[in-house]
Amino acid sequence: MNFDLTEERQMLQDTLRRYLRDKYTTSVRNEIIDSDTGLSDSIWAELAELGVLGALFTEEQGGFGGAGFDIAVVFEELGRAGVVEPVLDSVLMGGRLLAAAGKSDMVEEVIAGALHLAVAHGEPGGRYDLDHVHTQADGDTLTGRKAVVMNAEAADHLIVSARDGDAIGLYLVAQGAPGLTIQGYPLLAGGRAAEVTLDKTPATPLGLTLADYEAVNTLALVAISAEALGAMETATALTKDYLMTRKQFGRPIGTFQALAHRMSDLLIELEQVRSAVINAAGNLEAHDRDLHLSATKNLIGRAGRLVAEEAIQMHGGIAMTQEYELAHIAKRIIMADHRFGDTDYHLERFIALSAA
């Protein structure tokens, strides 16, 4: 056993943290959130340049990382800074699916920041179930509806799951293809998604199955968990600072026992979350991988709610205002529960896998 980051990952973490601290300020982010596209092209280009996108791929795939801990390091930092750019969906999920399909040219473009992707899998009424796919593949066209598709508007291509008879396969659909309708909307925690309808829309089979999607979904679980960890680090740090700065009766409110003890509880939960993310990232190759992933996501759902709610509560009114950093971070934490299965979904899965 060994709990140290490799030198490369340590460097990646330092670089990314410094970059985001300097460039991705609250006001910059608020402008991005309010913009029509919901993302910044220049930030995107710089993330590519810093090697952040490449770190999400193996050397074989044209990157220089791609393991669980590479993903964890990147997303923890993105989470810490409350980054709204769709690295998770466009690069990690989209890119790794294309890599699995052997589309190395496109992967190269993704890593260079030159190609945007969207993964259109979930459908209305499907909640978090991975096999709820009613979109139909008929020869080389798709017909159906996809729900809350992240980054659909900005994507050059959509990777769409569809059913051909009993089999679920993945298909590539170009932006602007006939019969493709994208109705976009902003998200509560920043960024944009869309309802996507396909009506006999031309599509290219990627030769991938639901199992390939599931494999990438496990990476996404590590990513969203690490992102939530990063956001919780910021939430606790902001709260700690606030308690040490804000005074009542002439002393910092953090010296009042009730708040001090509740702050301690948040820090304890943060340690738990940190360990949970390590368990997820470090067990991607283990035989009981899914058990670890569900354990992690469940714990993060519970701890995340506690941290977000307590951070707001201990701040008081200021945290209720949109312009304050914590407001955004708290929304990122809570909304992470709505991706790739929520607290109860993973509790059930953990129970089922434990019994198996």
Next chain:
Amino acid sequence: MNFDLTEERQMLQDTLRRYLRDKYTTSVRNEIIDSDTGLSDSIWAELAELGVLGALFTEEQGGFGGAGFDIAVVFEELGRAGVVEPVLDSVLMGGRLLAAAGKSDMVEEVIAGALHLAVAHGEPGGRYDLDHVHTQADGDTLTGRKAVVMNAEAADHLIVSARDGDAIGLYLVAQGAPGLTIQGYPLLAGGRAAEVTLDKTPATPLGLTLADYEAVNTLALVAISAEALGAMETATALTKDYLMTRKQFGRPIGTFQALAHRMSDLLIELEQVRSAVINAAGNLEAHDRDLHLSATKNLIGRAGRLVAEEAIQMHGGIAMTQEYELAHIAKRIIMADHRFGDTDYHLERFIALSAA
């Protein structure tokens, strides 16, 4: 709507509270707990004399109460004082079953404190399920095993449930009857129970069915809930006193914010419990009676655990010692969860009844 106690109940409450405060001190109780019988005959006689036992029966049955709020008033006070005498099992359950069977002579004796009963219904492996009865009735004898039968050793008669074909009926078995074995043991929270085996033991049918048992079980739910409320009142009062008395750094520890706020949370839960007991006692005749009872027992299970654990924790070491009043009271609170269905049992029942 009206939330005032009637004058009679107010008097009953005052009398019983005063009596127990004066007579049922910690040291008296500890002696009772350590005694071979686990109960005090003189206390029992005085409870009868004060009319406490009679208050659990309707006028028709030879008492002068018997409604939900009569039961609640009595058991709240017994709970407050941590009384270990088996009023619930011997008088309320046993007596009301005999009343339902029309055995008015015996009921009279019960009210007078002259007759002890035990209700032998639960069986090993049956947990809280009411219809888990494997004891067999064969003609006028019973054969089977009953689990954790309260007051079995002291009882003059046992009321035993048994199965005759598909029907479950109740039978009267005399103490000392042939084939009756009573293996007694003390209980963690005071009092005694026993494992009871019947081997072709002579028994008299009472003409009562499982439905009659269930009816008395609803009264028992009100009683145990009120008892837990009373115990929680004592637990919070002891904790409040301790926090106001015990000093650190020259001031009462209750003035430290963390403990003050946690104390407030206990008082809030106590209000909830008080209301829950009112809901149970006041809805015994309502069409959704069982929904109310399960709601109450579930809430009491959750609040009881919080109150017992927090009361001990806020006291610190002293509460860990057997001789301190809170130790006994905390045990009574937690052990109430193990009677007539625990927190989860009633959660499930509430869900089932809500869906119905």
Next chain:
Amino acid sequence: MDLSYTPEELAFQDELRAFLRDELPGDIADKVRSGRELDKADMERWHAILNARGWLAQNWPRAFGGAEWSAVQRHIYDVEAAAAHAPRIVPFGLSMLGPVLQKFGSKEQQDHWLPRILDGSDWWCQGYSEPGAGSDLASLKTKAVRDGDHYVVNGQKTWTTLGQHANMIFCLVRTDPDVKQQEGISFLLIDMDSPGVEVRPIILLDGSPEVNEVWFTDVKVPVENLVGEENKGWTYAKYLLTHERTGLGGVGSSQAGLAAVKRLARAENHNGKPLIQNPHFAARVAQVEIDMRAMATSNLRIVSQAAAGGAPGLEASMLKVKGSIIRQEINDLARRAVGPYAMPFASEAVEGANDMIPDRLEAGPVAAQYFNNRKLSIFGGSNEIQRGIIAKVTMGGGA
């Protein structure tokens, strides 16, 4: 004790249900049900309908044009109105200022202001909180200096709910800076159209423009707008707070919210079954419902006690804490219920997009409400303040 309604109370309930069925405008109820924002006209319309029936000022004495309902009647209204998706009555004039004027205002003030609250001539807002003062009203800094027949007011109020709609504000102002903190405070009625009053919106974390900052720069206020005596404002404020707290359990709103959660969870499917049948989700729903049932009884007990003249300070604080926790838990269940559809940012601005998302529209902006309702445990005396009060009242000292 008797938990059942009397025949009179049952008749009242019937009457109320009929009224809500016949008189509550469908478009307003739809907005409330789906969690969309009500505009000023919606709220004024509903107030006018209630006022026409004499049911707007439910806790006011009949002498002032009120309905003078009993505690149980108000409870019944609370539950029935919420179940019918009626808007909440805007409390500032009716529940807050009204009782203060009735108890401490002059005859002239009562005659002038009370009818204007009822007929909607004035929209009141509350000027209590100040930046940096948190829930600690005694440390407020907004100054009013007497100058002939008027006061000159300078300072800033914050967290002023719905201040953007108001033409009048009742304020706590400091009229004597030299005395102990809680003394030297006065209760002043200020016309928001006066020169020097500026309202700036604060956008809350869910994007809603619900609260405001109100700035006062040399604002002239006629002395006849002083309520009661100068420097006695703290007494009136305390009276108001006690009054305001009655019913803070939010029983009606919790019940309606829980019913909405159940509707959502019946419509959602998980593993081929309605979500409401999922044992984990059902357990969450059941536990909060059980807590709510007890809290509702506490609420009734406390309200009847208050009606009988008891001082509900302690119990009101308990109710506020428990009530806010329950409502927030219900909000949390609602966001869980809708799954990934909790993520879209639903607001008037994206109504067009919402039309694309039928499931989402049914859901309403549940995640936004979840965040917005974090305020329940922060504004109006945070739960920490309430716990401090409970500790202080029961143990003395403790804070």
Next chain:
Amino acid sequence: MDLSYTPEELAFQDELRAFLRDELPGDIADKVRSGRELDKADMERWHAILNARGWLAQNWPRAFGGAEWSAVQRHIYDVEAAAAHAPRIVPFGLSMLGPVLQKFGSKEQQDHWLPRILDGSDWWCQGYSEPGAGSDLASLKTKAVRDGDHYVVNGQKTWTTLGQHANMIFCLVRTDPDVKQQEGISFLLIDMDSPGVEVRPIILLDGSPEVNEVWFTDVKVPVENLVGEENKGWTYAKYLLTHERTGLGGVGSSQAGLAAVKRLARAENHNGKPLIQNPHFAARVAQVEIDMRAMATSNLRIVSQAAAGGAPGLEASMLKVKGSIIRQEINDLARRAVGPYAMPFASEAVEGANDMIPDRLEAGPVAAQYFNNRKLSIFGGSNEIQRGIIAKVTMGGGA
């Protein structure tokens, strides 16, 4: 990072499992599994078996006869020993006094006392807490006055775990009453057979005679029993506390406890199915298991950090709090699992009765353990003390 065991670690695990299978006496394991009380001879027997293998003093340097295991090795032992129902190693001599003597004791003290810990000649107990001092060691009052070649000790210690078995006690005593609280304290080794030492049992709420009061009346202690320098005892105590806290997460004990809960819940039936399949019970089990898995990783991280020379003060406090909560939650699950059979008072005294209750015997005294283990968050620095430490370290000030 790498979460998998190395081949060497796996080999160690195999070796350990074989040892436990072959050497752990069945009667002792049975007692541990069923939660019955171990007597002194049981514990001494197990110590001797471990010592024969050289595995008793796991964290001691080899120079002192220790096993000098790595953090991961100690973790593996913790888990395997608990799973095999081995008794806990009594910590007072081995984990507490040993390291202090090794760091601060004289050569003579090391040569004399350390071998006696290993071979079981001495049973040590700890004399820290005093009545009224709570977890606040700095305010202790037991006095030691130098008188020629010995100290005269007067005072009282309390919560002395297993003191009834001990022949030696290490004590913090006040040797200089005139200096600041934490100075003027010395670390003294006292023979419990000395005249003037009296041990009185404290019965805990579950009926167990586990802790004691120890009274000192004019007890003469030779000066050579002073560890390190006079008035520097506080430094040694802090060192010991840090050492003591390592591994306080109680991972092995939690894992074994959870396994026991699962066994019980598989045997119990509810609605015709094993209780473990009940979704509500399963959810409780799953959540605590998930928390435990994260805590186990925290434990390893912190232990390896400590091994690498990091100071684990803050993290040890976090671990103690979380570890105690998890273990208490497991105890709570156990009492729920057995249903009505949680009620009997199971102890040696009623062993006869227990034989009548087969289900109960399998269950062990789970409710008694539930109550007994409330101590985990109280003794050894309460969770409140730990939270204060965490706040102080991270925010400064706060307590």
